Amino acid sequence: MKFVDEAFIDVVAGDGGNGCVSFRHEKYKEFGGPDGGDGGRGGHVFAVADPNLNTLVDYRFSRRHEAKRGEHGKGSDMFGAAGSDITLKMPVGTIVTDAETGQVLYELLTPGEVVTIAKGGDGGFGNLRFKSSINRAPRQKTPGWPGEKKNLKLELKVLADVGLLGMPNAGKSTFIAAVSNARPKIADYPFTTLHPNLGVVRVGPEQSFVVADIPGLIEGASEGAGLGHQFLRHLQRTRLLLHVVDMAPFDDSVDPVAQARAIVGELKKYDAELYAKPRWLVLNKLDMVPAEERAARVKDFVKRFKWKGPVFEISALTREGCQPLVQSIYQHVHAQQKALQEPVEVDPRFALGADEEQ
Incomplete structure (x- = not known):
């Protein structure tokens, strides 16, 4: 296996799903009220220190890593599902740095250590959230929040005595x-x-x-x-x-x-x-x-x-x-x-x- 101790990657967390505007439609329920659910959160991007790896060669040829976005909210009080997370396995001793600012974000020094390198966006609110005593039929909703996007530099420093x-x-x-x-x-x-x-x-x-x-x-x-x-x-x-x-x-x-x-x-x-x-x-x-x-x-x-x-x-x-x-x-x-x-x-x-x- 080729030894690679430096790589650059782009990680994109999932966007949150949009909220939904919906009203209860049921026979004999003339004023059913709002039932639009919230959107699901976007998927996170995790990094885990894997003691079985000793090179960053996997990231030399696979640069972009993107998590799934959250599902949109639906009627009948249905909230959107959260987007699937992704986990990137890295060798123990990997340093994760922001490629644009040069700031060191994380150091994976312990086998099995897990860090969140990109956080998924929260889901938007459906109109059910805006119901109140003075607003019985709200038509407001909010879009999902965008997930984090980062350009990262991975640098491996082997752990030896x-x-x-x-x-x-x-x-x-x-x-x-x-x-x-x-x-x-x-x-x-x-x-x-x-x-x-x-x-x-x-x-x-x-x-x-x-x-x-x-x-x-x-x-x-x-x-x-x-x-x-x-x-x-x-x-x-x-x-x-x-x-x-x-x-x-x-x-x-x-x-x-x-x-x-x-x-x-x-x-x-x-x-x-x-x-x-x-x-x-x-x-x-x-x-x-x-x-x-x-x-x-x-x-x-x-x-x-x-x-x-x-x-x-x-x-x-x-x-x-x-x-x-x-x-x-x-x-x-x-x-x-x-x-x-x-x-x-x-x-x-x-x-x-x-x-x-x-």
């Missing part, structure tokens, strides 16, 4: 395949990853986290070079970034430090908040470095890169060093989740009932 950063061919896909259930395309040429991949890493019973792998970044990505800049949005909801560095490039003239600095620079240009996220350094492909040279090469890289954060030495191909990294990641993610679940202390001055006690 950990995001992988790095140059093309740094070994990100090999790493996610080694530690999770994901099976991305792996080859000995750059840009094998063309769309984000998600993998669930199982640490133990009921202990897991989600890793997101995006296409590799290259220098100039923030200006549109390469593919990775198109998918950096998928890292904005992660709790931790892993900067994967190729320590054994095929070309001896390539400097891993220069490549790592280019990635950091592009990250900072794209989004300051993303740049400020916790970031760990993962030095990959050490199995291709002679054992007697590994320590010196790692020390030289860290010194020239001026890195003071956590450093992990791994080989994604042989899975050497992957397990300690996975355990550290889980502990970090679990600690952040636990911190968010802890109750917030309330200032006694703003506690419920504080004013009455004083």
Whole structure:
């Protein structure tokens, strides 16, 4: 299935049905009175977060979504039926934005979450509504109210705990395949990853986290070079970034430090908040470095890169060093989740009932 993380759609809720002017016509009932019913409301347009979807491809080719209008009111006190609602299934993590104003309307972050993105119009009043003691035979009615019409932009940001950063061919896909259930395309040429991949890493019973792998970044990505800049949005909801560095490039003239600095620079240009996220350094492909040279090469890289954060030495191909990294990641993610679940202390001055006690 083609991965699509952005789409534009038009949604139109149903118009309300018109009210009816009618009078009771029955034998021996000369003054039967008004019996015109109200019109039915128009159909709503809902959006639901479906955990079984991971792309917006359905909306790339189906742009207009219109609900049914309400039925008109009829005589004999018959009210019009409401128009049928429609429900649009979207992946969890979809952001619904007004395409004209740029205002974010909804974020579907919880599986099964339902929001009303376009409300149907109310039905019009029939003449039965206008009956009063001084107006025994009203001939007034009102038309149905129009339903909402919106031009929307749908943007998908995948929900993952950990995001992988790095140059093309740094070994990100090999790493996610080694530690999770994901099976991305792996080859000995750059840009094998063309769309984000998600993998669930199982640490133990009921202990897991989600890793997101995006296409590799290259220098100039923030200006549109390469593919990775198109998918950096998928890292904005992660709790931790892993900067994967190729320590054994095929070309001896390539400097891993220069490549790592280019990635950091592009990250900072794209989004300051993303740049400020916790970031760990993962030095990959050490199995291709002679054992007697590994320590010196790692020390030289860290010194020239001026890195003071956590450093992990791994080989994604042989899975050497992957397990300690996975355990550290889980502990970090679990600690952040636990911190968010802890109750917030309330200032006694703003506690419920504080004013009455004083």
